[in-house]
Amino acid sequence: MKYFLALHIFLLLHAQNYKWPTDASYGLTSAFAEYRENRFHAGIDISTWNKEGYKVFAIDTGYVYRIWTQPYGYGRALYIKLNDGRIVVYGHLQRYSKKIESYIRSIQVREKKYNQNVYLRRNQIPVSKGEVVALTGSTGIGTPHLHFEIRENMNTNLHTLQFYPWFKDNIYPSVAALAAVSLDDTTLVNGNRVFTDIKLKEIKKHMFQAMDTLRIDGKAGLTINVYDQNYKSSNTTGVDELSLFINGELVFNSRFRETLYSKNHYVNLDRNFFFVKYYGKRYQNLFLHPDNKLDAYIQSEKAFLSTENIGSNVFDYRIIVSDYKKNQIEISGSAKFEEQEESYQPLEIKEIFQNNPLFYNNHLISVTNGKPENTDQLAGIIYWDKTTDNRYDAGDFRFVTDQSDLYQSTFVTHFELDKSLFPTVDYKSAIIYFVPYDLLLKNRITVQHLGELGDREAIYSWDERKKRWDFRRFDYGADIQQITERSLELYTVIKDTVPPAIRFVSTKKSKTLFLVSVDDDLSGIHDEENYELFSGDQKIIAEYDYEDNVLRIEPDDIQRNQYLKIYLRDNVGNYTADSLFVK
Structure with missing residues (x-):
């Protein structure tokens, strides 16, 4: 046991000497465990000021473990396995270092395919701490930035900032919205059956208070939309920790120190999926869904706001929101339990006309005739005839x-x-x-x-x-x-019967990448299965950027005084071809 503890302390102290992964900045554009569609954000995103070409460093000694090139996701990605066993991931790279680029390029040319996912042995490409292993870019999804992860293994992502205790942040989190949501079909919150917004006012710096007493008839929960910033970036990021107190007692706490790929689907239970789907907003629940199996929480039954759980008809609540460096804001309010009727006001009928309603965005009925009017939501529980089937x-x-x-x-x-x-x-x-x-x-x-x-x-x-x-x-x-x-x-x-379009952005051979615009308005172009390129009679490869709709070709692949020919089809088979004589 003493040996294990000593080894753990040694590895932790060693890890705190990891080098920062880039010379671009110390600013974050995304934080660890933020919401992404059906998953958690696995690391941090580091600002490159919307530019490319900053140095990317090996944070410690190890070897290149995996090289992955594709149009989507992390784009050009690099995995380095450190001598301490952890795995470091860099995403959206513009280019690898010379020895790494040469290795993956030889495979791409041999197989006539840009998309590669290659695992390497320990002795193939070793790297030293501080060695430049790549340049930052914008490949894959998103604008220029560096995605950076530290993994315990291929399934477990660790909170990246725990390895950089010197990281500075003196900017406090902010609250965008607070809401109370019904947790069953019969609950009413301020007369509303689904949710009610809780209006806040700032009573002093970093402290907010609910303007009205929350009224609950049934069982409800609180959910909050908050964000953070750090002193080196104007981007908003996720927060680190949420705590809910009822009458001074801690009843809920959420704090992620790791995420597992095998449990990514629980993100839709941690966040409030209703607000994600209907409003595109990222609220975090201050209660635990009964099927949520993540280990990031402390909770008592009192987080489910009901008379039975809390034991009184009135209560006070307090929410503390923290970033990783413990900058905190506080939100407080009061609530009471009381029987209530559903709150709605019938519309005054101005005109009757024919139009097909759009049941969308929380069942709001949208019409397009005349001056916009306030609309009423479905005003009660509707019991449908139902059968059980899969x-x-x-x-x-x-x-x-x-x-x-x-x-x-x-x-x-x-x-x-x-x-x-x-x-x-x-x-x-x-x-x-x-x-x-x-x-x-x-x-x-x-x-x-x-x-x-x-x-x-x-x-x-x-x-x-x-x-x-x-x-x-x-x-x-x-x-x-x-x-x-x-x-x-x-x-x-x-x-879709319209073929894709080809336009030669570059028209002559040079030392820079040769660019060809490829665009399709509907079914789209997926990847290199959809195109073939030839310089003369030689088949060549290209990197497809689906966000900018361009093919990027290495200048050495373009032969002078030969035709560059492109054969392109969209995802349903519409076909087009074009050629350019390159001098």
């Missing part, structure tokens, strides 16, 4: 699940939406809106298209943030066309 048919689509995919039995229905409210494309089915839109899923569920899809037809789902239809890949050879989902979306079938 599938549900909705027009041309079928929702298929298994008991192990859901946290609880769930009522599912659907609406068909008005196509005029979406972009004008060649729709081949109704637009299906599955309800509940914020259904919590434990595993991926299946959405099938019933019947055969025609030529150039495919399943699409709606991206509310980007306001566009996204092509969904599936197995064209299967008897039933199907996709798997982590959350329910809006679905339709669209026919």
Whole structure:
């Protein structure tokens, strides 16, 4: 035991000597364990001031463990295994160091493929502490920055800043919003059945107070939208720790020191998925979902706000929000339990006219005629006829699940939406809106298209943030066309007959990357399966940037006085080709 403790202390002290991974900055643009779609953020993002080309260092001695090149995710990524056994990950790199670039480039050229995922042995590419191993970039998802992780193993991500105790931050967190949510179908909070916003006022620096007493009839919970900054960056990031006190007693605490890839799906239980899906807001729950199996919490039953749990009809609450350096803000308020009726005010009817309603964004009915008016939400509990099954048919689509995919039995229905409210494309089915839109899923569920899809037809789902239809890949050879989902979306079938476009950005050979613009407005281009390039008769490789819609070609691959030929098809098979004579 003494030997183990001494070894643990030695490794911890050694780890505190890790070098900072870049000379770009000490500013953070994203924090550890922030919300990402269906997962936790596995490390930190370091600001590169929206520029590329800063040095990336080996934080300690080790060897190159993995090199991964792809258009998506981390783009050009580098994994270094340190001598202490930990694994360091760098993402969105512009370029590797000369010896690493030479190694992966030889594999790409040999296999005529840019996309590679290569694991190396210990003695192949050793690195020393402080050695430049790459340059920062913007490959994969996002603007220029450096994604940086420290892993205990390939499944466990560690809180990165614990290895940099000297890291400075004197900026306090901020609160964007606080809400109380109903935890069952019969609860009312301030007369509302789903949630109520709690208005706050700042009573002194870093201290906020609820403006009104919260009224609860049933069982409720608190959820909060907060963010942080640090002194070297203007970006907002996630906070480090949340604590809830009821009548002075700690009843809930959330603080992440590690995340596991095998438990990433619990992020939708840690955060409030209702606000994510309907409003695009990132609230964190101050209560523990009964199916949440993460080890990041302290909780008592009093976090579930009910008369039975708290034992009195009135109570005070206090929330403390902390960043990693213990800068704190405090939010306080009072609440009482009382019977209440649902609060709503009927609309005064100004005019009756025909229009298809859009059941979307928390069941708000959206119309487009005349001056905008306040609208009323569904004003009560509706009891539907229901049957128990593991599938549900909705027009041309079928929702298929298994008991192990859901946290609880769930009522599912659907609406068909008005196509005029979406972009004008060649729709081949109704637009299906599955309800509940914020259904919590434990595993991926299946959405099938019933019947055969025609030529150039495919399943699409709606991206509310980007306001566009996204092509969904599936197995064209299967008897039933199907996709798997982590959350329910809006679905339709669209026919795309427009071929992609090619434009030569670069027109002559030079020492810089040769750029070719490739664009498709609907089904899109996925990766190098969709294109082939030839310089003369020699097949060459290119790096595809799906955000900028360009192919990047190494200048040494371009032959002078030869035609550069490009063959390009989109995801449903529309084809185009072009060529350029390069002098």
